[in-house]
Amino acid sequence: MVKVGITVFPGSNCDRDVYHIFKTKLKTNVSYIKEEKDLKHFDAIIIPGGFTYGDRLRAGVIAAHSSLMDNVKNIADDGIPVLGICNGFQILVESGLLPGALIPNNSLKFVCKWTNIKVTNTKTPFTNQFTQDQIISIPIAHGEGRYMLDNISYSNIKNNNQVTLKYNNENPNGSIDNIAAVCNSKGNIMGMMPHPERASDNELIPKGFSKNAIGIFESLISYINS
Amino acid sequence: MEILNSSEYNYLKNHLNRLPNELEQHIIGAEWSEHCSYKSSKIHIKTLPTSSNIIVKGPGYDAGVIDVGNGHVITVHIESHNHPSAVEPHGGAATGVGGVLRDILSMGTRPIAVLNALRFGEIHNEKNASNLKNQWLLKNVVQGIADYGNCVGIPTVGGEVEFDKSFDNYCLVDVASIGYGKLNHLIKNKIKKNDLIILAGNFTGKDGIHGASFASSDLEEDNRSAIQIPDPFLEKILIEATIEAIEKKCIKSMKDLGGGGLACCLSETASNLEKGFEIELSNIPLKHGDITNSEIMISESQERMLYITSNKRLKKLFKIFDKHNIKYAVIGKVNNNKNISIKKNGILLAKMPAKLIANAPLLNRPSRKPLYFEEIEKSFKEPVAPEDLQNLVMHMISAPNICSKRWIYQQYDHEVGIRTVSKPGFSDASILKLEEGKYIAFTLDGNSKHCYLDPYEGTLGVLAESVSNIICEGGEPIGIVDHLQFGNPENEQIFWTFLECIKAIKYFCEFMKIPIVGGKVSLYNETKYGPIKPSPVIGTLGLIKNTKINRIEPPRSNESIFIIGMTFDEVGGSEYYEYFHKVVGGKVPKVNLASHSKICKSVRRMLNSTWISAIHDCSKGGFIISMLEVSIKNDLGFLIDVNKIPTTCKRIDNTLFSESHSRFIIITKHSSKVEENLIKENITFAKIGVVTENKKCILKENNKIICDLNLSQIDKKYNESISSILKTKQD
Numbered sequence: 001m002v003k004v005g006i007t008v009f010p011g012s013n014c015d016r017d018v019y020h021i022f023k024t025k026l027k028t029n030v031s032y033i034k035e036e037k038d039l040k041h042f043d044a045i046i047i048p049g050g051f052t053y054g055d056r057l058r059a060g061v062i063a064a065h066s067s068l069m070d071n072v073k074n075i076a077d078d079g080i081p082v083l084g085i086c087n088g089f090q091i092l093v094e095s096g097l098l099p100g101a102l103i104p105n106n107s108l109k110f111v112c113k114w115t116n117i118k119v120t121n122t123k124t125p126f127t128n129q130f131t132q133d134q135i136i137s138i139p140i141a142h143g144e145g146r147y148m149l150d151n152i153s154y155s156n157i158k159n160n161n162q163v164t165l166k167y168n169n170e171n172p173n174g175s176i177d178n179i180a181a182v183c184n185s186k187g188n189i190m191g192m193m194p195h196p197e198r199a200s201d202n203e204l205i206p207k208g209f210s211k212n213a214i215g216i217f218e219s220l221i222s223y224i225n226s
Numbered sequence: 227m228e229i230l231n232s233s234e235y236n237y238l239k240n241h242l243n244r245l246p247n248e249l250e251q252h253i254i255g256a257e258w259s260e261h262c263s264y265k266s267s268k269i270h271i272k273t274l275p276t277s278s279n280i281i282v283k284g285p286g287y288d289a290g291v292i293d294v295g296n297g298h299v300i301t302v303h304i305e306s307h308n309h310p311s312a313v314e315p316h317g318g319a320a321t322g323v324g325g326v327l328r329d330i331l332s333m334g335t336r337p338i339a340v341l342n343a344l345r346f347g348e349i350h351n352e353k354n355a356s357n358l359k360n361q362w363l364l365k366n367v368v369q370g371i372a373d374y375g376n377c378v379g380i381p382t383v384g385g386e387v388e389f390d391k392s393f394d395n396y397c398l399v400d401v402a403s404i405g406y407g408k409l410n411h412l413i414k415n416k417i418k419k420n421d422l423i424i425l426a427g428n429f430t431g432k433d434g435i436h437g438a439s440f441a442s443s444d445l446e447e448d449n450r451s452a453i454q455i456p457d458p459f460l461e462k463i464l465i466e467a468t469i470e471a472i473e474k475k476c477i478k479s480m481k482d483l484g485g486g487g488l489a490c491c492l493s494e495t496a497s498n499l500e501k502g503f504e505i506e507l508s509n510i511p512l513k514h515g516d517i518t519n520s521e522i523m524i525s526e527s528q529e530r531m532l533y534i535t536s537n538k539r540l541k542k543l544f545k546i547f548d549k550h551n552i553k554y555a556v557i558g559k560v561n562n563n564k565n566i567s568i569k570k571n572g573i574l575l576a577k578m579p580a581k582l583i584a585n586a587p588l589l590n591r592p593s594r595k596p597l598y599f600e601e602i603e604k605s606f607k608e609p610v611a612p613e614d615l616q617n618l619v620m621h622m623i624s625a626p627n628i629c630s631k632r633w634i635y636q637q638y639d640h641e642v643g644i645r646t647v648s649k650p651g652f653s654d655a656s657i658l659k660l661e662e663g664k665y666i667a668f669t670l671d672g673n674s675k676h677c678y679l680d681p682y683e684g685t686l687g688v689l690a691e692s693v694s695n696i697i698c699e700g701g702e703p704i705g706i707v708d709h710l711q712f713g714n715p716e717n718e719q720i721f722w723t724f725l726e727c728i729k730a731i732k733y734f735c736e737f738m739k740i741p742i743v744g745g746k747v748s749l750y751n752e753t754k755y756g757p758i759k760p761s762p763v764i765g766t767l768g769l770i771k772n773t774k775i776n777r778i779e780p781p782r783s784n785e786s787i788f789i790i791g792m793t794f795d796e797v798g799g800s801e802y803y804e805y806f807h808k809v810v811g812g813k814v815p816k817v818n819l820a821s822h823s824k825i826c827k828s829v830r831r832m833l834n835s836t837w838i839s840a841i842h843d844c845s846k847g848g849f850i851i852s853m854l855e856v857s858i859k860n861d862l863g864f865l866i867d868v869n870k871i872p873t874t875c876k877r878i879d880n881t882l883f884s885e886s887h888s889r890f891i892i893i894t895k896h897s898s899k900v901e902e903n904l905i906k907e908n909i910t911f912a913k914i915g916v917v918t919e920n921k922k923c924i925l926k927e928n929n930k931i932i933c934d935l936n937l938s939q940i941d942k943k944y945n946e947s948i949s950s951i952l953k954t955k956q957d
Contacts, residue, residue: 010463010551013379017644049642051377054459107954110372112639114649141376141639198641203659206649207780208861 002224005033005042007072007088009063013050014085014197021200026217039071043224044081044125047072047088049141049195059102059144060090069095081125081220082189086142089181089191098184098191099157100149105142106174112141114209115172117180117194121164124183125223126190129215135168136216137209138194140180145193147175147182160185165192192216229255237587242578249568249576252520254583256486257493259439260749263586266715267747270728274742275735280704281743282412288329288481290743292705293409294769300666301405303329304707304765305484306748309440310453311370311399315363319370319399320456321528326403327380328482328531331465334472335407338643339658340375342385342401343670343709343763344368344634347394350626350951356394361952363397370456371401372637377458378465382638383646384656386670389626390804392678392759398751400709402765404668406660411472415479417499417534419562425488426547426554427464427530428457431513434487434526444714444752460529467550468531476543479534489523489583491532493566497584505558507570519575523568534560596719602679606811609803611879615925616933618806618879619850623940625805628847629947633954652859654695654843657770667701667768673846675799676814676885678759681723684799685730685762686817690887692766693738694843697826698890700833701768705743706735708764713757715749723760724749731762737819740766772834780860781839783919786897787864790904790911791825791889793849793873795880801847802883815886822888828907829890837896844889850882852891854923858941860893863922866915868932878927893917 004022008015015032022030033039053062063069069091076082076097084092092098105111116137119130130136149157154176157163165181173193181192199205199213229251230238238246238254246254260266276284282291282299289303307322323340330337344367347360354360375382380403434454471477479499483491488505496503507522517525535543540556547554566583568576612618622628635650647657647665655669671692677684689706696703708731713720735742751758797803798812832838840860844852849871857864868878875881894900897913904911918924923940925933 011377011459013377013462013642017642020644050379051459051462054377054457054462056459109369109954110376110637110639112641113636139641141641143376195641198644201644201659203647204641204644206652 001029002043002221003041004028004030004044004046005039006030006046006048007068008032008034009052009066009068011050011052011054012048014048014195015050018046018048018197021197021217025200025214026221028221033068037071039075042075042080044083044220045072045075047082047084047091049086049088052087052091058094060087060094063091064094073097076189079186079188081223083126083220084191085195085197086193089193090144092189092191097189098182099153100147100182102144103146103148104144105146110143111172112139113172114139114206115170115194116168117165118168119164120166121161124164124187124190126216126219127164128223129219135210136213137205138196138199138213140172140194142173142193145173145175147179149176157182164190234258234587241582247576249520249523250578253489253523253576255439256489256524257583258586259486262486262490264747265586265589266591266749267710267724268588269590270725271745271747273728274732276742278741281741285742285744288332289405290705290707291333291412292743292767294660294664297409298660299335299407299409299412301330301333301335302402302705302707302767303744304400304402304709304746305329306398306400306709306711306746308398308711308748308751311367312363312396314453315366315397316370317453317456319367320374320458321454322399322401323371323374324456324458324461324528325482325484326401327378327461327465330403330405331468332413332480332482333405334411334413335405336469337380337403338406338645339404339656340380340382340401341656341668341670342371342382342399343672344385344387345393345398345674345761346389347396348389348391354394359395365952367397367399368634368637374456374458376639378462379642381640381642381646383640383658384650384669386672387631387634388672388674390674390759392674395755396751396753396758398711398758398761400763402670402707404658404666413477413480415499417478417501417560419560421478421534421536421560422540422556423503423505423558423560424533424535424554425510425530425557426533426552428460428527429511429513429553430522430525430530431527432517432521432525435521435524443750454526454528457529463550464529464531464552467546467552471543471546474542474546476539476546477533477535481532483530483532485526487524487526493580493583495532496564496566496580500564502561502563502565502567502580503558504561504567504569507568509555509557511553511555519570591715591721592718593722593725594718595722602811609807609809611877615878616935619933619935620943622802622806622847622851623854624943624947625801626948626951627801627805628851630945631948632945633948633952648699654698655701655768657699663771665770667696667699667770668765669695670763670765671695672761672763674759674761675804677727677762679799679811680814681726681760682730683814683816685727686734687815687887688762688764689731689734690817690822691843691845692764693826694890696766696768697829698841698843699768699770700772700830701770703738703740703766703768705767706740706764707743708745708762709748710745711748711751711758711761711763713750713752720757727760727762734819738823778836778839781862781893781917783862783917785839785893785895785917786913787866787915787917788892788894788900788911789849789871789889789914790829790892790909792886792910793871793875793881793884793889794886795875795884796886797880797884800883800885802879817887824907825888825909828904828909832900832903837899838892838894840893842891844891845885848883848885849889854940856891856893857923857937858944863918863920863937864915865918865924866926868925868927870912870914872910872912
């Protein structure tokens with residue numbers, strides 16, 4: 001059976017939500033990772049959202065330098081899929097596992113709303129259940145979600161097909177090229193600002209939005225099973 | 227400054243049979259402040275109905291507890307942080323959130339949602355000298371709530387905002403929270419001699435000194451040491467540690483430290499549990515050395531919790547704290563002598579009966595009907611109706627009290643916790659999923675304009691509106707929290723308005739059989755410019771067990787539009803009078819409870835039968851604004867014949883903008899069933915129009931079109947008003 005681990009840092013606050021979705025909606029074997037050193041028995045790691053260490057210094061930066069993240073890096077090197085959501089994405093860029101940086105939204109304000117995003121790469125462990133350019137509905141909630149990187153790195157990730165999700169029709173934070181998610185060159189690590197766990201219980205999806213974002217987690221399970 | 231006034235000093239002296247020392251006076255001063263003791267209000271709020279068969283704990287605790295079945299409870303509490311927010315809006319509002327979350331936690335439940343009710347002065351009137359200050363307060367209060375709630379990871383799911391000149395240079399920041407937990411995890415609060423008293427979380431420092439007394443007199447803006455400092459990250463780990471300790475049964479009793487600091491927390495706990503506490507001050511972890519004993523006792527440093535546990539469970543509790551990196555110290559011991567004894571290095575500094583500290587001598591303040599009623603009545607002239615109704619509608623939809631509050635709620639994480647069924651701005655009440663098939667609805671409401679002109683009818687109206695909001699979401703009202711905010715109670719005329727408000731709550735709750743489960747009184751809401759308008763804020767909780775309602779298809783074109791209830795000529799205190807005509811006066815809407823209750827029951831039945839595809843109650847801005855809100859939220863146009871609206875108004879503007887209560891707009895494709903049902907139940911109603919495909923909002927009077935607006939135009943005005951007033955970007 002698929003075994004998913006969810007990291008819990010002091011200040012993580014979406015850990016219980018992700019856990020709930022895997023456990024009750026996806027009937028997956030899921031557990032929290034708080035102190036464990038050996039993560040080899042996990043098939044996938046989720047770094048959930050929140051304000052790890054109160055987002056002091058910079059969002060995600062303290063968790064990025066924790067020993068728990070060293071362990072995550074080790075198994076990511078072995079090709080185990082790692083998904084960072086929101087603060088998890090911030091931790092992944094701060095730890096150097098993903099390129100670029102996430103800076104304060106161009107509005108300089110926290111923004112929480114439902115958005116539609118486009119799947120721009122369907123060949124990752126996190127997006128394989130979607131079709132190219134499929135639109136999925138999913139909420140965002142962040143103050144520092146403006147994805148930035150220098151020109152050379154940008155053309156690198158573009159050429160390498162590392163942009164996996166893009167905001168559709170609107171750009172809620174000023175991210176370069178409407179980027180909502182990127183993966184590493186190998187494709188086994190992805191960071192995304194939107195929250196798929198908040199769009200995985202149909203009762204919580206507002207009228208007018210589609211019910212397909214759970215496909216992110218289903219992709220992961222399907223990838224592990226194949 | 228004298229610590230106690232002479233009558234309280236003498237009362238204390240007589241009860242102690244000796245002169246109180248300075249430390250004792252400071253402890254008493256904090257606990258006997260209006261903020262902590264409710265000395266002006268207690269004898270009156272005691273008269274409110276507080277029980278029903280599902281209320282586990284009513285008012286008087288940190289939070290009310292309601293049994294929602296299946297071994298689960300919800301907890302609810304409301305608090306305000308008005309004085310601090312008026313001086314330092316970001317920190318004041320943020321610590322307000324922190325305080326109410328710890329109240330929910332203290333009962334043994336996890337907070338699952340925050341709501342806020344905010345009141346500011348005018349922000350749209352550039353001629354008003356306080357305009358920019360009011361805007362500054364709004365921006366920073368919202369950011370304070372966002373920064374705290376978002377970081378702690380508890381969703382801010384709803385609330386309400388009101389702007390009125392009487393709040394110029396000031397603000398009311400009310401924060402309510404709901405908790406959810408297991409009945410058998412509720413803290414038992416049974417303690418024994420030699421149990422240990424532990425203080426955990428933040429260190430104690432010089433922040434928030436005299437905070438309770440500061441909040442118990444008219445606002446002094448230069449008193450900055452009374453303001454508390456927020457740390458949401460510490461709160462988050464404190465919550466996680468406490469919940470683990472609750473689940474592992476390591477806590478016998480607990481209470482959060484809020485207004486009045488240790489002085490209040492210790493005396494109230496000891497008094498409630500009928501025990502004595504012996505406290506050793508040198509054991510209290512301090513932020514800095516230069517702090518006096520009195521300051522330690524009354525400091526309101528945030529993110530602190532008091533726990534009582536047995537020697538046996540101590541090790542387990544400390545292991546949990548260590549794991550979560552929470553600092554703690556054993557600061558005292560429980561005994562049976564019912565005194566609070568404060569020692570430092572073993573030397574006794576203060577010793578008083580806990581009951582004496584926790585029970586301030588209550589006051590029965592005199593009251594007198596305010597003179598302003600007569601003055602307003604004398605000067606009131608009915609304003610002349612404007613000629614261009616279409617322009618009027620466009621103007622009204624952008625009024626700060628009416629327009630969308632998207633600029634505010636988009637800054638709040640309202641999704642974390644994955645329980646938020648209804649999104650802010652899209653429904654009449656917030657709905658949270660408790661478990662499959664069970665939901666809790668909660669709404670906060672207030673209307674200071676109505677309450678100013680008629681405190682009794684105004685308060686009844688707020689209560690009726692609050693219950694209507696729950697009804698619209700298919701909920702059964704199960705409890706109410708009341709937050710009563712007034713000016714200086716020593717002013718007989720202000721106190722009269724407070725008593726009228728209490729009278730209305732008592733009548734409403736008894737008639738509707740909905741108990742009060744908690745509340746708060748905040749007095750002395752005054753600046754040098756004068757008192758606030760009477761501002762009771764009502765929170766109503768509803769239980770929803772019917773999931774069919776959520777699955778109803780949204781309305782389509784050609785469905786019928788009905789109005790239920792009578793529109794009376796009651797335009798006093800309306801947004802139309804106050805925002806457009808700048809007129810204060812006139813008759814405010816009255817509530818007929820028998821007919822309100824009948825209409826609510828009927829609407830609930832129709833909702834349960836899934837006949838209704840969209841519903842909204844008529845409130846601020848009257849029929850036309852409510853109709854436009856339905857239109858915006860469902861993205862549909864309408865054609866309405868105004869002549870069909872049942873009304874006593876002789877003027878069309880009054881018909882459209884009267885804020886009469888107990889009225890609902892419904893859209894249905896089961897037109898004949900609805901008609902049949904309403905006729906059978908003898909309820910006033912009319913079929914007034916249809917939903918149209920063309921996304922135009924059209925009103926007809928005597929077969930002539932009097933208003934013809936594009937939905938997109940209205941939507942833009944409605945949604946972008948606040949950001950354009952504040953000159954900020956929407957996203």
